[in-house]
Amino acid sequence: MNAPGHVLVVGASAAGLGTAEALRRKGFTGRLTLAGAEPEPPYDRPPLSKRVLAGAWEPARAHLRTPDVLDVLDARFLLGDPATALDAERRSVSTASGRTLTADAIVVATGIRARRLSGHGGPQGVHVLRTLADAAALRADLLGARRVVVVGDGVLGAETAATVRTMGLEVCLVGPQPAPMTGQLGPLVARRLSALHAGNGVVLRAGVLLDGLLTRDGRVSGVRLSDGEELEADVVVTAIGSSPATDWLDGSGLRLDDGVVCDAYCRAADGVWAVGDVARWHHEGLGRLLRLENRTNASEQALAVAGNILGENRPYSPVPYFWTDQFDVRIQVFGLPSAEAPARVVEGDLAQGRFVVCQDGPRGPVSVLGWNMPRQTRSHRASLVDHYTRPLEPTAP
Amino acid sequence: MKITVDEDKCCGAGSCVLTAPDVFDQRDEDGIVVLLEARPHRERHDAVREAATVCPAAAIHVGEEA
Ligand SMILES: Cc1cc2nc3c(=O)[nH]c(=O)nc-3n(C[C@H](O)[C@H](O)[C@H](O)COP(=O)(O)OP(=O)(O)OC[C@H]3O[C@@H](n4cnc5c(N)ncnc54)[C@H](O)[C@@H]3O)c2cc1C
Ligand code: SF4
Numbered sequence: 001m002n003a004p005g006h007v008l009v010v011g012a013s014a015a016g017l018g019t020a021e022a023l024r025r026k027g028f029t030g031r032l033t034l035a036g037a038e039p040e041p042p043y044d045r046p047p048l049s050k051r052v053l054a055g056a057w058e059p060a061r062a063h064l065r066t067p068d069v070l071d072v073l074d075a076r077f078l079l080g081d082p083a084t085a086l087d088a089e090r091r092s093v094s095t096a097s098g099r100t101l102t103a104d105a106i107v108v109a110t111g112i113r114a115r116r117l118s119g120h121g122g123p124q125g126v127h128v129l130r131t132l133a134d135a136a137a138l139r140a141d142l143l144g145a146r147r148v149v150v151v152g153d154g155v156l157g158a159e160t161a162a163t164v165r166t167m168g169l170e171v172c173l174v175g176p177q178p179a180p181m182t183g184q185l186g187p188l189v190a191r192r193l194s195a196l197h198a199g200n201g202v203v204l205r206a207g208v209l210l211d212g213l214l215t216r217d218g219r220v221s222g223v224r225l226s227d228g229e230e231l232e233a234d235v236v237v238t239a240i241g242s243s244p245a246t247d248w249l250d251g252s253g254l255r256l257d258d259g260v261v262c263d264a265y266c267r268a269a270d271g272v273w274a275v276g277d278v279a280r281w282h283h284e285g286l287g288r289l290l291r292l293e294n295r296t297n298a299s300e301q302a303l304a305v306a307g308n309i310l311g312e313n314r315p316y317s318p319v320p321y322f323w324t325d326q327f328d329v330r331i332q333v334f335g336l337p338s339a340e341a342p343a344r345v346v347e348g349d350l351a352q353g354r355f356v357v358c359q360d361g362p363r364g365p366v367s368v369l370g371w372n373m374p375r376q377t378r379s380h381r382a383s384l385v386d387h388y389t390r391p392l393e394p395t396a397p
Numbered sequence: 398m399k400i401t402v403d404e405d406k407c408c409g410a411g412s413c414v415l416t417a418p419d420v421f422d423q424r425d426e427d428g429i430v431v432l433l434e435a436r437p438h439r440e441r442h443d444a445v446r447e448a449a450t451v452c453p454a455a456a457i458h459v460g461e462e463a
Contacts, residue, residue, distance in 0.1 A: 018450060025446050044455060046408065064455045295453040296410060303451060323408055330409060330428070374428020378411040 003310055004104030004271075005030045010083045010093060011109030011245075012036030014044060014295060015276025017064055018302030019107050019309075020075050026310055032075040033103070035095060037082035037110075040132055041070065046295050048135040049159045050325050054167060055139065059132055083110070088253035088269040105309050108260050108274040109302075110245040112293060117238055123213060125220035126236045129160060138237065145234035146170060149223050151210045152239030153180040155324050158193065160237055162326035165202050172203040172231055174223070179206060184322075186337045189357055189369055192350055193326070200327050205229070210240075242293070244278045259291045264315035265308045266301060275305045285317040287392035294322035319381060319388040329353070332374060334381045335367035335388065343369075347376045356380055363387060398442050399460040400449075402430050406456040413452055417444035430456065 007023060009016045012034040020032055036042070042064045051057040070077070078099070085094045092102040114128035125145075127138040142148065146169060150161040153175020161173040161180075173180060179190035180197065197204060205225060214222040214230065222232040244259040254268050255261040259280030262268045266281045274281070276298040280291035297318065304316040323332045341359040348355035348371075356376050359367040365384055370377025400420070409428030413421040420441055422431040437445055449457040 014453075021450050025450060046454070069458075296412060296451070299412075299451045299453055303447070321410065321412075323410060325408075332409070332428075372427075374409040374411060375423050375425055378414065378423070378428075381415075 003028060003030060006103040007032050007105045007107065007309060008093060008101050008103035009034045009107040009109055010036075010086075011111055011276070011278070012038075012042050012077065012079060013109065013111060013276070014042070014064065014298035015111070015278075015302050016107065016109035017042040018299045019109065019275055019306050020073060022303045022306030023309065024073055026306055028306075028310060030104075032073070033078065033101060034075055035078040035081060035083055035093065035101065037080070038131060038133075039080035041065070041067070041077075041079070043132055044295075045130070048132065049129055049156060049163055052132070052135050053129070053139055053142075053160070053163050059136060062132065083248050086249055086252040086254070086272075088272050091271050104271060106272045107305060107309070108249070108254075108268065108272065108278060109276050110248070111277040112242040113245050114239075115241045115243060117210075117213070117240070123215045123218055123220045125234060126213065126238065128238055129156065130242070138235075141235050142167060142169065147231075147233050148172070148235045148237065149174060149231050149233040150237045150239065151175070151223065152237075152241070153177050153182075153206070154239060154241070155181055155184055155322070157237070157239035158197070159324050159326055160239060161197065161202050162200070164237075165197075165200055166327065170203075171201075172205060172233075173197060174205045174208060174210065174225060174231075176207060176209055180204070182339060184337065185331070185333065185369060186339060186341065186343055186357075186359060186367075188343045188350075189331070189337075189371065192371070193331070196327060196329060205231075210238075244280075244291070246278060261289065264317075265313065266305045266316050267308065273305050273309060275301045281316060283317055283388075284315045284391040285388040290320075292320055294320070296321045315391075317389045317391070319384050321381075329372055330370075330374065332370040332377045333367065334369075334377070335359075335365070335384045337367040337369060341366055346380060348373055358383070361387075398436060398445065400432060400435050400437070400445060401458045401460070402432050403454075403456045403458070404429050406454045407452075408454045408456075410453050413448040413457060416448040416451060417441060420445055421448060 114130040158180040179194040182190040209226040260274035262281035283290040357369045368380040
């Protein structure tokens with residue numbers, strides 16, 4: 001296959017920049033354009049709920065690359081100009097400022113957007129956390145606050161609650177699950193996480209939903225929960241899920257279904273690819289469509305997409321991985337833990353606060369979960385490689 | 398090639414160790430990256446550049462000259 005003359009990447013964050021860098025590293029010498037909605041140079045999101053929120057890092061420290069490294073990439077950056085439409089057949093993209101960009105290959109890397117309670121209006125003091133601007137606004141508000149309610153017990157909610165608590169504020173974490181992150185960690189480790197939060201002074205309200213916001217003079221003053229309880233709050237953070245940023249792709253000709261649907265090569269249409277949080281591709285090892293919202297996937301899928309744009313023709317079948325930092329604990333997860341699969345401790349000890357847990361499915365280990373044991377966790381990853389990377393045999397009828 | 402790592406950014410994912418095990422390792426206690434070779438042999442350069450690309454914390458910097 002001939003290398004394309006011009007590659008256009010829409011979305012200039014981890015996955016988009018990663019694709020551009022991998023293209024150059026693999027020898028691509030054609031034109032490269034990155035178009036992004038946000039005005040900032042490409043930055044990293046994981047620090048936003050950790051050291052940027054806590055104030056330990058200046059926001060600029062979250063930038064993914066220094067200006068001189070971006071220069072070497074020899075790419076055109078069109079920042080602060082969101083794409084508004086794509087025509088897959090013509091391979092052209094229109095932007096808010098009125099540009100029309102055409103390319104031989106287009107990479108969709110627009111990520112996801114935080115779900116909000118009530119659009120952009122609503123009372124003051126209610127925040128989401130997805131962008132650098134969100135982190136700055138939340139931090140500014142927290143500096144004058146005493147009581148904070150975090151709504152949402154997934155990874156972002158749990159991590160945000162931990163960071164806010166370490167800033168010395170009173171925090172209540174509210175969510176529908178029996179323990180925070182049960183869906184992402186399985187019940188055994190989620191219970192341990194619940195104890196970690198409680199031990200650090202986070203008040204937990206498990207198994208309840210948000211019923212409504214309480215307000216005073218246009219500002220949030222608390223929340224009402226589904227069991228009728230009311231909690232006072234100066235600041236409310238909602239981490240209640242997200243949706244793939246695909247609204248601009250309506251009418252593009254691409255198949256949209258909880259993300260941009262792609263084949264095993266991350267191809268959405270001829271000459272159109274998707275990468276990162278927005279991509280829902282066919283994972284051959286699992287034999288089904290998968291969309292991952294984590295940082296390692298953004299980089300690894302970027303590498304795969306760059307290779308496939310250049311004709312490598314390799315299916316992308318990674319072992320999923322994410323990590324989260326809460327209080328003094330780093331949790332690392334390889335594979336896809338389930339709420340049902342039996343879990344066994346393979347290293348360390350739950351009580352000691354250093355352990356590795358494996359979960360077994362019908363075909364062997366499906367996840368490895370480490371709690372403050374990074375090296376050992378990585379070495380157990382090997383047990384998952386077969387399950388995730390070997391194409392699933394079609395089952396006999 | 399000269400490699401530098403930013404320990405403060407490193408999140409202990411170990412992607413670099415999986416990609417270029419001769420050049421990177423992780424500390425036992427917290428998984429933070431340990432650079433085994435700052436100026437690796439030419440035959441490892443590709444793996445090192447790949448490690449820098451996949452590092453989820455952008456903690457690996459590869460300087461080409463000097
Ligand atoms: C606060 C926070 C903490 C996190 N912590 C962790 C963690 O600890 N571990 C982990 O594994 N993962 C973590 N993640 C997830 C990780 O950051 C994401 O998986 C990663 O950012 C995905 O990269 P992406 O490039 O696919 O998408 P994004 O980072 O969402 O980037 C998409 C980019 O596209 C732009 N865009 C959107 N629409 C358009 C448009 N129409 N035109 C042009 N540009 C557009 C957006 O502005 C954005 O810059 C965290 C995420 C957040 C928000
Ligand atoms: S890949 Fe990056 S974040 Fe992970 S251990 Fe290596 S240097 Fe640290």
